[in-house]
Amino acid sequence: MRQTRRFVLVSIGCVSGLPLMLAAGFGFCTDTRVDGTAAKLRALVADAPAACALGRSYRARFPEEEKQAVLTGLLCSSLGLGVRGIAAQDTDALLSRLDSRVREDFSCGDTVQVNGWVLARTEARLCALCK
Amino acid sequence: MFVDARTLPQRFVIDADVCIIGAGAAGITLARDLSSGNRKIALFESGNFDFDADTQKLYAGEVVQQAYIPLDRDRLRYLGGSTNHWQGSCRPFDALDLADWPFGPEVLEPYYSRARDVCQLGPDSFDPADWSTAEARPLELGQGSRLKSGVFQYSPPTRFGTVYRNDLATAAGVTVYLNANLVQIDSNESASVVTGVEIACLNGKRGRARAKNYILAAGGIENARLLLNADRVQKAGLGNAFDLVGRNFMDHPFVPAVATIFADDASPEMRFYDQHVVRSRIVEGYFCASDEVRRREKLPPFAIGIRSANAGIDAGVGNIKLPAVLRNLLSDSLDRKVAYYLPRILDRLETPVTWLYNKMWRKPPGRFVTVYSCGPDPDPQSRVTLIDDVDALGMRMCRLAWRLPADFEQSMHRAHELLAQELGRSGIGRLRIESSSATGYDPMQNLGNGSHHMGTTRMHNDPHRGVVDADCRIHGISNLFIAGSAVFPSYACDDPTLTIVALALRLSDHLKSSIS
Structure with a gap:
């Protein structure tokens, strides 16, 4: 459990801009809860060039998910949260939800190979949000 | 007499x-x-x-x-x-x-x-649970898992x-x-x-x-x-x-370092799938497909073992390359092969995900490699025939044509994908499948045979x-x-x-x- 959460932590590091992307996609850029979530996430990982590299590979392989709005929508859906819901989660709760989702992806075989890595679909999409 | x-x-x-x-x-x-x-x-x-x-x-x-x-x-x-x-x-x-x-x-x-007595083996059990210890235990795969664990016992x-x-x-x-x-x-x-x-x-x-x-x-x-x-x-x-x-000649193809696993270095689950000693007996766990998956996906019987790759470069080469090193010693090309491996092992330390892991975990993650072997279906074209050359006693010598199935690599990758899913589901770690296109390292270059x-x-x-x-x-x-x-x-x-x-x-x- 601890390790998966840490890995998700790594993955989510690539989405330090997640709330802003969400805002761009859904028009909630003034939502302070989203900004707050962004701050927490940025504090977790300030820089994630490696995850961005994985994200670029993912987007190249799945061009239909190139747009941030599409990716964000898919992530919100898989996490079972709307943008406001994500913003409302504290870091632990969000990580816990991500952890569950990632495990579920692995469990049901919803994985994708990115640069050789076998990643849960959800964590791969998180990487893909990083630009 | x-x-x-x-x-x-x-x-x-x-x-x-x-x-x-x-x-x-x-x-x-x-x-x-x-x-x-x-x-x-x-x-x-x-x-x-x-x-x-x-x-x-x-x-x-x-x-x-x-x-x-x-x-x-x-x-x-x-x-x-x-x-x-x-x-x-x-x-x-x-x-x-x-x-x-x-x-x-x-x-x-x-x-x-x-x-078992003739081969000087230990207790009559090949159930992984019977060989589980606090230091080395089989991964809990749960109901409906696509993989299962097995265990080899070693004769002296x-x-x-x-x-x-x-x-x-x-x-x-x-x-x-x-x-x-x-x-x-x-x-x-x-x-x-x-x-x-x-x-x-x-x-x-x-x-x-x-x-x-x-x-x-x-x-x-x-x-x-x-x-x-x-x-x-x-x-x-x-x-x-x-x-x-x-006809139908077969050996066990053996491929070292098919994949790299990043996981906790102290994980008992990682240790179980390498050779280790339990009650004075050497055993080694392995992953294989569940019977249901093997039938459904028509996968060959396979075994994936895990070796630590953190013991230093020299040991890493030894762990990863043992059969190939043997082969290379025999073919007098060791220097060339080692020269090939060393930079690639070093390269792998610099991969993006490793870098991320290091950054986030504040310590190097445990790094492991897999070893894969399998028993493909019999192939009549894989065969021993005679040639006209004779040996010192006048017996015609033989020609060996060993042929692997066309889907060998595909099956090997699928087996590792299943393993990656289990490692991810259980939170143990992540797995990267090596390939010339994805990581610049082609495990098939080191394909060996088990001499079986x-x-x-x-x-x-x-x-x-x-x-x-x-x-x-x-x-x-x-x-x-x-x-x-x-x-x-x-x-x-x-x-x-x-x-x-x-x-x-x-x-x-x-x-x-x-x-x-």
């Missing part, structure tokens, strides 16, 4: 009840088990007590298609045979492994029980020629003829009964052995070669009426589909039997030695009852 055949008179004649060719795991097991005051057992061994280069050269042959360890280096030709370089891995075949055999596990089980390993040498010297009715090579098998005109075998020594001595029953126990390649060379009556070779002798020669005289009740019947008797020949992994109709993913010994014990029981 041991007799050096080179000291026998020219044109010697030996009479026995049972004549066994080859003193490896199967031949020695048969001789010991058949030993009795009422039976004369003649066991012929090409070599001596120790390695001899001239004798070893009799194994030379040609390799085509898939790269393979040279045939005179892949096997050993002296008392004990290839058990002299056996690593000792053991596991009995299960019901699914034996699906294509003429009998099920219930037939083999009593012989496995005896074979038993060097049959050393461990059982004294037994052979004192066994009632047993005479071991050293430096004695079978060069011809004679039969009646209809090739339905073997009437004798010709024996030759490298010093020029020749003779003949006659027995009621004959057993070829010379190994999965050599048994086929002996039958194909016995062409006086049946031009295609003895027992080869349906062109099956030598199987299938060339496969067992089947139908003579059109197998060379020997369920009693290991060659179809159509009343008194010629095959012992060893040459009779395996399918291969599982395990070292064959335990099953070779079990089958030899079963054949021994059959012969005892038929002789009596």
Whole structure:
């Protein structure tokens, strides 16, 4: 459990801009809860060039998910949260939800190979949000 | 009793009840088990007590298609045979492994029980849970998992020629003829009964052995070669009426470092799948497909083991490359190969995800590599044939064409994908499949073979589909039997030695009852 959460932590590091992307996609850029979530996430990982590299590979392989709005929508859906819901989660709760989702992806075989890595679909999409 | 055949008179004649060719795991097991005051057992061994280069050269042959360890280096030709370089891995075949055999596990089980003693194994358990400790435990795979865990037990390993040498010297009715090579098998005109075998020594001595029953126990390649060379009556070779002798050859392809796993270095689950000691016994866990997934996805039986890659570069090369290093030593190209590996191992430390892990975990993650082996379906085009070149005794040498299935890599990747999913689901770690396109490293460059020669005289009740019947008797020949992994109709993913010994014990029981 601890390790998966840490890995998700790594993955989510690539989405330090997640709330802003969400805002761009859904028009909630003034939502302070989203900004707050962004701050927490940025504090977790300030820089994630490696995850961005994985994200670029993912987007190249799945061009239909190139747009941030599409990716964000898919992530919100898989996490079972709307943008406001994500913003409302504290870091632990969000990580816990991500952890569950990632495990579920692995469990049901919803994985994708990115640069050789076998990643849960959800964590791969998180990487893909990083630009 | 041991007799050096080179000291026998020219044109010697030996009479026995049972004549066994080859003193490896199967031949020695048969001789010991058949030993009795009422039976004369003649066991012929090409070599001596120790390695001899001239004798070893009799194994030379040609390799085509898939790269393979040279045939005179892949096997050993002296008392004990290839058990002299056996690593000792053991596991009995299960019901699914034996699906294509003429009998099920219930037939083999009593012989496995005896074979475990012969191979000097520990407790009678191959259940991973029985070998679980706080330091090394199997991954909890849960209900509906696509993978399951297994465990190999390691023999010390038993060097049959050393461990059982004294037994052979004192066994009632047993005479071991050293430096004695079978060069011809004679039969009646209809090739339905073997009437004798010709024996030759490298010093020029020749003779003949006659027995009621004959057993070829010379190994999965050599048994086929002996039958194909016995062409006086049946031009295609003895027992080869349906062109099956030598076909369906298989070895276990072995691929090191197929994938890299990043996980906690102290993880007991990672340790379980490498060799480790439990209660003074060496065991090694492995991952394989669940029966349901194996059937549904038509995956070959496979085993994935895990090796630490954190013990330093030198050890890393050793861990990752052991079979290839052996092969390269033999082909005198070690320097070139090491030069290839070192920079790639270093490169891998710089991969993006590693960098991320280091950054977030504040310490280097445990780094492991997988080792993969499998037992693909039999392939008639994977075969042993003869070439026109002859050895020092005038026997035609053999050509080995080992062919892997077209979907070999695909199956290997799928197996690793399943493993990655289990590691991710359980939170143990993440796995990266190596490939020239994704990571710049192609594991297939290091494809090796397990030196497990199987299938060339496969067992089947139908003579059109197998060379020997369920009693290991060659179809159509009343008194010629095959012992060893040459009779395996399918291969599982395990070292064959335990099953070779079990089958030899079963054949021994059959012969005892038929002789009596």
